[in-house]
Amino acid sequence: MNANVYLPQLARIAHIKDEVGGARAIKTFRVEFLDGGGFEHECGQCAMISVFGKGESMISIASAPSIKDYKQFSIMRVGRVTAAIHDMQVGDVIGVRGPYGNRFPVADWKGRNLTFIGGGCGLAPIWPVIQTAVANRGDFGNITVFYGGRTSRDILYRAELEKLRGMADVHLSVDSPEEGWEGYCGFVPANIMDKPQSPENAIAITCGPPIMIKYVIGNLSAMGFADEQIYTTIENKMKCGVGKCGRCNVGKDYVCVKGPVYSWAELKGLPQEY
Amino acid sequence: MEAILQKDRLGQWVAQLSTRARVFAPAFVDDVWGYGPVETGAEVPLDHGNTTRPPKNFVFPQREVLYRFRVQDRHAPQITPTVPEPEPAVVFGVRPCDGRAMVRNDKVFTCGVVDPYYQARRDKVVFVGLACSAPPSPNCFCQSVGGSPHSEDGLDVLMTELEGRYHVKTLTARGLELLDAARSLFDDAGAADAGEVERAHAAARAYPQRTLASQEQVVDGLKRNFDSPKWAELARACIGCGACTYLCPSCHCFDINDEITGTSPLAGERVRTWDNCQFPDFTMHSSGHNPRDDTGSRLRQRVAHKLLYFVENHGIQQCTGCGRCITHCPVGIDIVRVTHEVAEV
Ligand SMILES: Cc1cc2nc3c(=O)[nH]c(=O)nc-3n(C[C@H](O)[C@H](O)[C@H](O)COP(=O)(O)OP(=O)(O)OC[C@H]3O[C@@H](n4cnc5c(N)ncnc54)[C@H](O)[C@@H]3O)c2cc1C
Ligand code: SF4
Ligand code: FES
Numbered sequence: 254m255n256a257n258v259y260l261p262q263l264a265r266i267a268h269i270k271d272e273v274g275g276a277r278a279i280k281t282f283r284v285e286f287l288d289g290g291g292f293e294h295e296c297g298q299c300a301m302i303s304v305f306g307k308g309e310s311m312i313s314i315a316s317a318p319s320i321k322d323y324k325q326f327s328i329m330r331v332g333r334v335t336a337a338i339h340d341m342q343v344g345d346v347i348g349v350r351g352p353y354g355n356r357f358p359v360a361d362w363k364g365r366n367l368t369f370i371g372g373g374c375g376l377a378p379i380w381p382v383i384q385t386a387v388a389n390r391g392d393f394g395n396i397t398v399f400y401g402g403r404t405s406r407d408i409l410y411r412a413e414l415e416k417l418r419g420m421a422d423v424h425l426s427v428d429s430p431e432e433g434w435e436g437y438c439g440f441v442p443a444n445i446m447d448k449p450q451s452p453e454n455a456i457a458i459t460c461g462p463p464i465m466i467k468y469v470i471g472n473l474s475a476m477g478f479a480d481e482q483i484y485t486t487i488e489n490k491m492k493c494g495v496g497k498c499g500r501c502n503v504g505k506d507y508v509c510v511k512g513p514v515y516s517w518a519e520l521k522g523l524p525q526e527y
Numbered sequence: 528m529e530a531i532l533q534k535d536r537l538g539q540w541v542a543q544l545s546t547r548a549r550v551f552a553p554a555f556v557d558d559v560w561g562y563g564p565v566e567t568g569a570e571v572p573l574d575h576g577n578t579t580r581p582p583k584n585f586v587f588p589q590r591e592v593l594y595r596f597r598v599q600d601r602h603a604p605q606i607t608p609t610v611p612e613p614e615p616a617v618v619f620g621v622r623p624c625d626g627r628a629m630v631r632n633d634k635v636f637t638c639g640v641v642d643p644y645y646q647a648r649r650d651k652v653v654f655v656g657l658a659c660s661a662p663p664s665p666n667c668f669c670q671s672v673g674g675s676p677h678s679e680d681g682l683d684v685l686m687t688e689l690e691g692r693y694h695v696k697t698l699t700a701r702g703l704e705l706l707d708a709a710r711s712l713f714d715d716a717g718a719a720d721a722g723e724v725e726r727a728h729a730a731a732r733a734y735p736q737r738t739l740a741s742q743e744q745v746v747d748g749l750k751r752n753f754d755s756p757k758w759a760e761l762a763r764a765c766i767g768c769g770a771c772t773y774l775c776p777s778c779h780c781f782d783i784n785d786e787i788t789g790t791s792p793l794a795g796e797r798v799r800t801w802d803n804c805q806f807p808d809f810t811m812h813s814s815g816h817n818p819r820d821d822t823g824s825r826l827r828q829r830v831a832h833k834l835l836y837f838v839e840n841h842g843i844q845q846c847t848g849c850g851r852c853i854t855h856c857p858v859g860i861d862i863v864r865v866t867h868e869v870a871e872v
Contacts, residue, residue: 257608257643259593259783259797265602305596305604306793308785331813345601463816489818490810492783492802495640499780499804502832503818505839524753526810526818526828 258495261303261348262290266341267323272409273402279374279409280339281315281327284349294318294352296359296381297486297514301494302326303348304337311491311509314352315377317384324349327377327409353494354513357382357458357484366394368450370469372401372441372461376409378486378513379460387420394454401426401441405434424448442468445476452477458484463527470517480518487513487520487527503527528703530713531720532686532693537571541619543709548615548653551585553578562618573688576663577622577849581776585618586632586648592796593644593783599792609796610643616652617705621682624669624849626656628776629681631837631845635779644799653701656682660727662734666850668863671739674847676731687724694724739863740872742834742844748870749835757869759823764858767822769803771852771860772829777845780804804828830865 268283294300294314301309316325330339338347359382367386369379386393398421402408405427417423426437426444437444442465450457450473457478459469466485473483489501489508501508504523515523532540541550545567552571554563561580565571591611598604636645659667659676669675679685683702687694694716697703706713739745772778782802787795803809805825811817819825837845846862853861866872 257610258640259644259799260606260608263604263606303797305598305797306785306787306795309783335813346604348604348606488812490812492781495642497635497640497642497779497781498783498799498802499832500782500802500809502804502828502836504831505836526824 259350259493261301261350262292263287263346264290264324264349266343266345266347269341269343272327272411273407275406276330278330278339279327280330281325281410282338283316283323283325284347285323286349287346291321291324292352293321294324295356296385297357297378298352298354299378299494299513300324300326300349300351300353301491302328302334302338303350304334304341305348307334307337309348309492310334311353311494313378313486313513315380317381317388319385319388327374327380329374351494353509355511357514359385362456363392364394364454366397366451366453366455368397368399368445368455368457370399370441370445370457370459370461372465373403373407374409375459375461375465376400379458380410382458383417383421387417390420396421397424397450398422399424399426399441399445399448401428401437401444403428405431440468441465442472445469446472449476450478452479452482456482456484460486480521481516483517485515485517485520487515489527528706529694529696529716529721530706531716532695532713534691534693536712537573537693538568540709540712541565541571542567543712544617544705547708548617550617550619552619562620565619571619573620573657573686575620577625577659577851578620579774579851579855581625581628581774581849581851582618582621582654583628583632583776585616585652586629586645587636587779587801588648590798590800591644592798595788595794595796597792597794611647613648613651617655618652619655619657621654621656622659622663622849623656623676623678623680623682623685624667624674624847625776626654626681627669627674627678627847628849629654631777631841631843631847632779633681634841653683653705654681655684655686655702655705658685658687658728658731660688660731662736664850664854666737666853666861666863667848668737668739668850669848670732670736671741672844672846672848673742675728676734677728687727689720689723689727694720737850737863739848739866740870742838744872745834745844745866745870746838748872749831749866752869752871753827753831755869758827759821761865761868762822762826762860765805765822765826765860766858767805767807767825768857769805770855770857771862772803772805773801774851774855776849776851777833777847778803780809804832826860826865827869830862830869833862834866
């Protein structure tokens with residue numbers, strides 16, 4: 254761990270995958286640390302990505318903790334830093350500092366049924382949990398993954414999701430009907446109502462646009478999930494990652510330290526400023 | 528250790544200290560009362576109200592370069608950290624509320640993960656406090672937030688003005704060093720001096736001050752009325768100028784951005800600058816979604832951070848009652864009044 258918390262380590266972009274096109278394109282970057290650098294992380298943690306000359310952005314670490322040789326980030330092009338990294342090529346070097354934030358308590362979920370519900374870029378933060386769960390398949394009960402994109406071209410990790418079938422029940426959706434689409438048509442919250450999940454011995458993990466999360470949680474509650482059985486992550490603007498700059502402050506919490514992972518029970522105790 | 532310094536020897540003490548450190552005192556800099564270096568031989572102006580700018584800059588400057596970068600080769604950017612190596616500094620005339628604010632800043636920057644930039648500056652600065660003999664501003668309320676006109680928290684030395692002389696009390700080892708540097712200038716403090724100090728402090732405490740309800744009442748009241756419609760009402764006039772937080776001795780929020788200094792090769796600095804929870808952009812996501820999108824929620828953030836969240840996290844209020852945010856708000860938003868109205872205390 255670097256003693257100077259603001260200094261990034263250098264990492265080389267080893268692979269870039271185009272996930273989703275359009276104005277808010279998503280690409281997945283695999284980066285390898287230079288000079289034997291790097292750090293361990295846990296499911297749900299994030300890292301601050303630097304493009305020198307542009308600035309920094311907090312991004313969820315989308316690769317499983319068990320992968321030590323590289324880290325993966327799925328980044329949506331929305332502004333200055335994210336556009337700059339989208340314009341980079343394999344071999345280019347970025348800065349990475351972290352890991353930041355708390356983690357999903359995956360170890361506590363052994364023996365339980367896991368239902369993942371993601372939308373848009375929100376699959377990235379929960380992907381390490383899905384990877385960890387399927388890699389240790391015997392440790393968990395049923396694994397179910399709901400994921401929706403606006404259209405079939407907006408589906409993150411399409412090929413990987415297909416590969417999950419067999420290990421997990423995968424229910425993909427697109428917002429409106431499309432030629433050739435065989436999955437569900439409609440919003441993610443409706444898709445889960447269509448295939449109700451039993452709260453018995455279950456944990457639900459959801460991540461996506463705030464509006465989706467809101468309806469998903471409402472629907473899970475209607476299915477009988479207790480607040481303690483529902484987990485999500487929140488995204489507040491972040492600058493330092495270490496509880497000093499105050500940007501991510503919600504109630505008494507600095508989300509970069511206490512979050513971004515919260516159970517719905519915990520989140521209800523915070524002001525609705527996320 | 529306690530000693531007496533005749534007023535006409537203050538200049539000599541400062542001259543002595545100048546040989547080992549840069550000495551600062553309240554000064555009118557850039558049209559504002561803040562702190563400036565004391566020229567050798569010049570008067571040390573200690574007979575003023577409190578400064579407009581707090582001494583926060585000594586440990587947390589408004590702009591700080593975190594590191595420089597240079598990208599000659601896209602495959603090998605160079606990074607040069609710029610952790611400061613400041614010269615030792617002695618700051619005179621620090622008021623007790625601002626001393627207490629340092630204790631709060633220390634909690635933010637040095638508890639848990641240590642901020643190396645803050646720490647480097649903090650290690651090199653010694654604060655010589657000046658007890659208030661009267662409230663320096665009509666908006667002072669230090670005594671309702673656990674302080675007093677002669678609080679010693681966060682200071683290395685406390686000076687109390689007496690007739691023709693100062694009573695000088697060292698509070699830390701670093702404070703003692705300042706005295707030891709010029710022992711011969713000081714007289715021993717006797718029992719009579721002690722009595723006079725006690726009377727001066729008591730007189731200062733007895734001056735009428737504004738009052739804020741107790742920490743417990745405020746915490747309870749803010750929790751009970753967290754969703755009060757009064758936040759929006761009371762914040763309606765806010766123009767989001769940020770004066771309240773920039774002038775606050777304990778506000779610590781900052782932004783981090785890149786500033787380019789050269790383009791071929793690309794070179795620049797990663798810079799942190801004070802930031803401000805009263806700005807709408809502070810919390811706005813790139814998507815346009817803004818978790819605190821009105822002045823009411825932003826005022827609540829400022830007040831609740833000072834008087835509720837900080838208490839929940841550190842057991843003490845972050846506000847030290849200097850009154851600057853009240854005095855300098857162009858539209859008269861008043862943390863004491865807002866707290867009382869919202870918290871219904
Ligand atoms: C915990 C967490 C996890 C995240 N995970 C992911 C992820 O996995 N994938 C992903 O794609 N995104 C993720 N995000 C969101 C991501 O951090 C933002 O989309 C990203 O920081 C946007 O940066 P930008 O430079 O592209 O956008 P910009 O909007 O250009 O902002 C860049 C910076 O410039 C400054 N700036 C620019 N415009 C303004 C303005 N109007 N007002 C104030 N300041 C401005 C700010 O300092 C800002 O931080 C996550 C966020 C958090 C908090
Ligand atoms: S000083 Fe007053 S007007 Fe300016 S941001 Fe603060 S409360 Fe609003
Ligand atoms: S990002 Fe700075 S305090 Fe959380």
